[in-house]
Amino acid sequence: MSGVRQFLALLARNRLALAGLVVMGIVVALAVLTPVLPLADPDVTNTSNRFVPPFSEGALLGTDHLGRDLLSRLMWGTRLSLAVGFAAALVAATLGAAIGIIAGYYGGRTDNVIMRGVDMLMAFPYILLALAIVAALGPGLINALIAVAAVNIPFFARNIRGITVGLAQKEFVDAARLSGMSDARIILTEILPNVVPVIVIAMSTTIGWMILETAGLSFLGLGSQPPQADLGSMLGEARSALITNPHTSVVPGMMILVIVMAINLLGDGVRDALDPRLKSGALNRPLPATLVAQDRTPVPAHADGILTLTDLQTQFHVKDRIYRAVGGVSLNVRPGEALGIIGESGSGKSVTALSVMGLVASPPGIVTGGSVHYRDQDLIGAPYDALRRLRGAEVAYIFQDPQATLHPLYRVGDQLIEAISAHRHISRAEGRAKALDLLEAVRIPNAAARINDYPHEMSGGMRQRVGIAMALANDPEVIIADEPTTALDVTVQAQILSLLDDLRRDRGLAIIFITHDFGVVGQLCDRVAVMYGGRIVEEGPTRAILDSPMHPYTERLMACVPELGGGRRRLEAIPGLPPAVNDLPPGCAFADRCDRVQAACRQGAIPLDRKGDRAVRCLFPVTEPQEAAQ
Amino acid sequence: MTPALRLENLSKTFPLGRTLFGPERPGVRAVHPVTLEVARGETLGIVGESGCGKSTLARMLVGLLAPTTGSIEIEGAALDTADPAAFGKRIQYVFQDPISSLNPRKTIRQIMEAPLKLLHGMDRAQRAARIAEIFDLVSLRHEFLDRYPHEFSGGQAQRIGIARALAAEARILILDEPVSALDVSVQAQVLNLLADLKAELDLTYLFISHDLAVVEAVSDRIAVLYFGSVVELGRAEDIFRAPRHPYTKLLADSAPVVGRALTPPEAKETELPDPLDPPKGCAFQARCPRATAQCGQETPTLAELADGHAAACFHPIAPPDGPAG
Numbered sequence: 001m002s003g004v005r006q007f008l009a010l011l012a013r014n015r016l017a018l019a020g021l022v023v024m025g026i027v028v029a030l031a032v033l034t035p036v037l038p039l040a041d042p043d044v045t046n047t048s049n050r051f052v053p054p055f056s057e058g059a060l061l062g063t064d065h066l067g068r069d070l071l072s073r074l075m076w077g078t079r080l081s082l083a084v085g086f087a088a089a090l091v092a093a094t095l096g097a098a099i100g101i102i103a104g105y106y107g108g109r110t111d112n113v114i115m116r117g118v119d120m121l122m123a124f125p126y127i128l129l130a131l132a133i134v135a136a137l138g139p140g141l142i143n144a145l146i147a148v149a150a151v152n153i154p155f156f157a158r159n160i161r162g163i164t165v166g167l168a169q170k171e172f173v174d175a176a177r178l179s180g181m182s183d184a185r186i187i188l189t190e191i192l193p194n195v196v197p198v199i200v201i202a203m204s205t206t207i208g209w210m211i212l213e214t215a216g217l218s219f220l221g222l223g224s225q226p227p228q229a230d231l232g233s234m235l236g237e238a239r240s241a242l243i244t245n246p247h248t249s250v251v252p253g254m255m256i257l258v259i260v261m262a263i264n265l266l267g268d269g270v271r272d273a274l275d276p277r278l279k280s281g282a283l284n285r286p287l288p289a290t291l292v293a294q295d296r297t298p299v300p301a302h303a304d305g306i307l308t309l310t311d312l313q314t315q316f317h318v319k320d321r322i323y324r325a326v327g328g329v330s331l332n333v334r335p336g337e338a339l340g341i342i343g344e345s346g347s348g349k350s351v352t353a354l355s356v357m358g359l360v361a362s363p364p365g366i367v368t369g370g371s372v373h374y375r376d377q378d379l380i381g382a383p384y385d386a387l388r389r390l391r392g393a394e395v396a397y398i399f400q401d402p403q404a405t406l407h408p409l410y411r412v413g414d415q416l417i418e419a420i421s422a423h424r425h426i427s428r429a430e431g432r433a434k435a436l437d438l439l440e441a442v443r444i445p446n447a448a449a450r451i452n453d454y455p456h457e458m459s460g461g462m463r464q465r466v467g468i469a470m471a472l473a474n475d476p477e478v479i480i481a482d483e484p485t486t487a488l489d490v491t492v493q494a495q496i497l498s499l500l501d502d503l504r505r506d507r508g509l510a511i512i513f514i515t516h517d518f519g520v521v522g523q524l525c526d527r528v529a530v531m532y533g534g535r536i537v538e539e540g541p542t543r544a545i546l547d548s549p550m551h552p553y554t555e556r557l558m559a560c561v562p563e564l565g566g567g568r569r570r571l572e573a574i575p576g577l578p579p580a581v582n583d584l585p586p587g588c589a590f591a592d593r594c595d596r597v598q599a600a601c602r603q604g605a606i607p608l609d610r611k612g613d614r615a616v617r618c619l620f621p622v623t624e625p626q627e628a629a630q
Numbered sequence: 631m632t633p634a635l636r637l638e639n640l641s642k643t644f645p646l647g648r649t650l651f652g653p654e655r656p657g658v659r660a661v662h663p664v665t666l667e668v669a670r671g672e673t674l675g676i677v678g679e680s681g682c683g684k685s686t687l688a689r690m691l692v693g694l695l696a697p698t699t700g701s702i703e704i705e706g707a708a709l710d711t712a713d714p715a716a717f718g719k720r721i722q723y724v725f726q727d728p729i730s731s732l733n734p735r736k737t738i739r740q741i742m743e744a745p746l747k748l749l750h751g752m753d754r755a756q757r758a759a760r761i762a763e764i765f766d767l768v769s770l771r772h773e774f775l776d777r778y779p780h781e782f783s784g785g786q787a788q789r790i791g792i793a794r795a796l797a798a799e800a801r802i803l804i805l806d807e808p809v810s811a812l813d814v815s816v817q818a819q820v821l822n823l824l825a826d827l828k829a830e831l832d833l834t835y836l837f838i839s840h841d842l843a844v845v846e847a848v849s850d851r852i853a854v855l856y857f858g859s860v861v862e863l864g865r866a867e868d869i870f871r872a873p874r875h876p877y878t879k880l881l882a883d884s885a886p887v888v889g890r891a892l893t894p895p896e897a898k899e900t901e902l903p904d905p906l907d908p909p910k911g912c913a914f915q916a917r918c919p920r921a922t923a924q925c926g927q928e929t930p931t932l933a934e935l936a937d938g939h940a941a942a943c944f945h946p947i948a949p950p951d952g953p954a955g
């Protein structure tokens with residue numbers, strides 16, 4: 001399976017984990033082979049040959065206080081310690097996972113009772129509990145195994161329960177129920193396969209400690225009983241000769257050290273390799289501002305406006321693929337104007353917006369060409385300090401998910417004050433007064449009380465209004481709103497749209513409003529740009545475009561959106577899918593879905609043809625530019 | 631004719647549990663008693679804003695949630711067990727988030743086989759034949775069967791979700807926001823597919839959405855839900871054009887419509903009612919421009935105002951082309 005290969009590749013990339021794997025491989029191989037190796041009997045005493053030093057004839061590692069061959073005891077002891085450690089880990093993982101899955105899946109009372117019990121176990125100091133269990137059961141290796149497994153069960157139970165609670169609420173579990181699956185079957189076939197990686201991670205990070213704990217019990221004489229050797233009992237027996245004959249302690253001690261270190265290195269590697277975040281490269285720390293290609297040549301602004309994008313190109317370089325998310329976008333917005341950007345997901349709207357202030361994550365993002373002018377300053381390639389001063393104070397963002405701007409652990413009022421004081425010095429009282437003003441401006445009911453709320457105490461619509469208040473905190477000149485109302489109810493959306501509309505009329509704010517909703521664009525925006533495959537395919541005054549779209553895509557997109565009041569009808573779907581931006585066709589990106597397509601459309605790049613206030617990127621537009629201009 | 635689906639006084643109260651020493655708390659009423667009938671072959675749309683009880687209602691209908699009161703009848707036969715498998719053969723569910731409704735560690739074939747095996751006891755060969763048939767019906771390529779869910783776009787994943795629901799051979803489908811997570815061009819494809827399937831297989835739909843225009847485009851009748859109650863029920867072509875309940879009118883006025891000026895349809899200070907402390911009387915009174923003293927005292931019930939058009943309001947809006955009912 002490719003998943004396994006990918007896992008091994010990731011594991012191998014981690015040098016330390018690889019070293020751990022090699023060492024453990026050797027240790028395990030030796031332990032497995034011990035019975036067939038030409039070793040002396042580990043339990044035969046020969047008191048005349050006590051404490052022979054290492055590297056002596058016939059005893060490579062010397063002998064112990066009873067004259068037994070240390071090499072042989074070490075090998076047999078390692079074999080036993082590993083076996084007990086693995087067994088304890090398996091038992092703990094199996095029982096812990098079973099408990100965790102049952103508690104997490106059934107929830108409610110079952111969960112309460114089980115997890116209270118687990119909490120109680122966890123309240124005892126670890127080793128004390130193990131000692132108590134062995135004391136109750138009596139010394140012996142099996143009892144030590146039980147004790148070590150038992151004290152580790154709560155760790156597994158808690159971890160697995162947490163994962164299971166999340167999984168049990170997933171829609172695919174509901175779907176399985178409706179497919180006729182019983183609870184037992186759901187647990188086995190739906191939940192378990194999704195928690196196995198977590199179990200493996202938990203096991204690989206704890207097995208080393210379990211080996212150590214078993215050794216500890218044996219060291220105290222509570223585990224393996226003489227003459228049987230395990231690493232702990234070897235250490236225990238060597239204790240009295242620690243000063244006089246240190247080699248008897250050093251030999252098993254080194255082995256324990258090697259095993260535990262190797263397993264822990266390997267375990268960390270396994271965890272990292274199985275952690276899905278690492279797979280996408282997300283753990284690479286992003287740069288503070290988007291990377292700009294060395295060979296980018298700045299271009300002068302193509303039009304006047306407070307914010308002007310000229311031939312902006314942003315790409316993502318992932319392995320050997322290049323995603324041309326923004327392929328030469330030119331836009332401008334004037335004070336008091338609202339510009340809409342409309343398009344389907346993946347068409348490059350968000351990346352265009354984020355490129356303006358260098359907020360595209362790098363790596364993998366990189367601005368490869370074009371300029372973005374805020375007044376006269378080119379923001380692309382501007383020093384980070386300059387960008388930071390402008391972010392929020394001159395150009396502010398509102399995102400679809402207000403969680404992106406709100407910290408869950410701070411009160412919304414404090415976050416507003418923080419946002420204001422990032423750009424100017426104000427006293428706490430002034431800040432609070434200003435924060436209250438802002439909350440009132442976005443019409444939070446009962447703002448004086450709400451200012452002390454945490455984000456999770458507010459409804460989605462209320463949080464989004466706080467997100468807007470954050471954007472307004474420093475009286476910016478431009479607001480870039482990326483689908484700010486998509487997740488909201490219509491009544492809340494209506495309030496927020498009219499709020500933004502008031503702001504631009506009263507304060508001369510320039511707004512770039514990203515959406516996929518023609519109704520919203522029609523109500524709020526003066527001009528609109530339609531994006532497809534990372535490029536603008538049509539741009540012009542909103543009314544003109546809505547009345548007579550020129551690009552076939554615009555026309556078809558409008559036709560597939562039902563409009564309220566249209567009654568029951570069949571929608572005009574566009575067949576097929578938008579193109580992937582890492583594999584754009586040479587000609588028109590819409591050609592495969594277009595019903596006006598001709599051979600010429602696929603020949604080469606099609607320019608954005610501008611006539612008057614309208615522009616279209618199409619060889620055979622629906623209405624001719626000159627007609628439309630009238 | 632017996633209706634395909636009939637619910638009588640179906641309601642759900644989520645218990646809050648008791649506090650350590652205090653008395654049992656009353657619980658949250660997510661769905662107030664609802665009585666509805668859906669005719670065979672009909673599409674009943676259900677609209678309402680987030681938290682109004684749409685999904686709770688839907689989950690009761692497929693047995694994923696036990697109702698607090700009331701009963702469900704499918705084609706005249708009562709369904710009073712709480713066993714989703716018993717429901718599964720008669721009524722199925724299509725989920726809002728197409729990707730998360732597919733187990734990431736199963737192939738599409740494994741996902742498709744479960745209902746065929748467990749609900750219908752088909753053997754291997756029968757299953758393969760049936761899956762091929764269903765995949766043709768929803769225009770999915772057969773080679774998709776051996777792939778994993780993450781390899782699909784939202785639109786394709788939703789087709790797979792629909793295919794799974796069809797595999798159970800239920801004649802009623804609950805579609806819970808089936809296109810909300812999809813792009814508009816793909817949304818239209820899926821809506822058209824649903825319309826074709828309905829005609830071909832004689833299905834009955836309960837179509838839940840917060841998008842008024844989408845619901846209007848696909849439904850025969852529409853029920854408007856507010857705060858757990860049906861406040862208005864009427865034919866799709868009438869309900870937003872000539873709303874009788876003030877809440878329906880607010881919804882219709884809030885929907886973004888090209889060419890309509892941006893004026894907020896209601897005062898800004900309005901707050902939604904608190905489910906833990908529901909207001910006395912009509913739940914909409916704090917937001918309602920027509921509210922009177924009566925609305926604060928008594929709770930209006932759904933009453934027929936004209937043929938096939940009902941609203942729960944003491945002072946319904948007069949229809950544009952006739953006197954108030």
Ligand SMILES: Nc1ncnc2c1ncn2[C@@H]1O[C@H](COP(=O)(O)OP(=O)(O)O)[C@@H](O)[C@H]1O
Pocket residue numbers: 316318323324325343344345346347348349350351352361364581
């Ligand atoms: N972090 C990323 N890594 C690689 N590709 C990305 C990343 N973010 C976005 N993209 C690519 O950029 C394209 C445009 O994305 P986006 O601007 O988010 O579209 P929109 O906002 O219009 O939905 C997408 O097709 C996607 O493939």
Ligand code: SF4
Pocket residue numbers: 551552553588589590591592594595596597598601606617618619620621
């Ligand atoms: S250029 Fe050709 S293929 Fe592209 S939209 Fe215009 S007519 Fe269609």
Ligand code: SF4
Pocket residue numbers: 875876877912913914915916918919920921922925930942943944945946
């Ligand atoms: S009953 Fe009264 S408050 Fe409720 S919607 Fe009707 S008029 Fe408004």
Ligand SMILES: [Mg+2]
Pocket residue numbers: 345346349350482
């Ligand atoms: Mg986006």
